[in-house]
Amino acid sequence: MVIGVLQFEILIPGAESLKDKRRVIASLKDRLHREHMVSVAEVASQDNPRLARLGLALVATDGKRAGQVLDQISAKLRNIREGQLGDMSRTIIHGDGGDAPEPNPADLDTGLLEQEMQARALRADHS
Template sequence: MVVGIARMEFYLPGNGSLKGKRQRVKSLIHRLEARFKKLSVAEVDDQDLWQRAVIGASTVASDQRIADRYLSQVLSFVEELDGLELLSAEIEFLTF
């Protein structure tokens, strides 16, 4: 069993408040969960910064190649979204 974990840091251009950030982050999380059914997603850091968001996403697979392919698709998806700038992304794997 392999757990794949992606940590994505975003810049939210044009955002001026924490309320606006919450709306945009909530929308992003819902879009990811709707598109990728085997993905768990949450905001994991920088909750008090209104122009930055850190999103964590994880999936479980039987093989690391499968988890890597799935998380790579997630990263490709978020890179194409309007209104968000992906600053950095890291993928890690835990094997059991």
């Protein structure tokens, strides 16, 4: 199992309000989810109408496939019309692929992106 993580900023110079920002970000999140089956969440700067910091995660069977999808998404983000791509970083996490025991929640990183990924995984397991 491989987890691909992309953290990025979207600058929205024309946004006058949080409502303007939400319209742009909701459209982007929906499009990325629909076209690439990834999870996307705003993870910081929620109160800034001209800046959005987002986290995106995907699960793949191998690193090559995860990298290809992240490359496609990165190219798409560089060409969005509603805003401009700011800083971006990506991480590929390789799991052992075996029957590893469930991690102890006390041992998990408490960063915003990691919390969102864990919450979404739990919801997916229960549906």
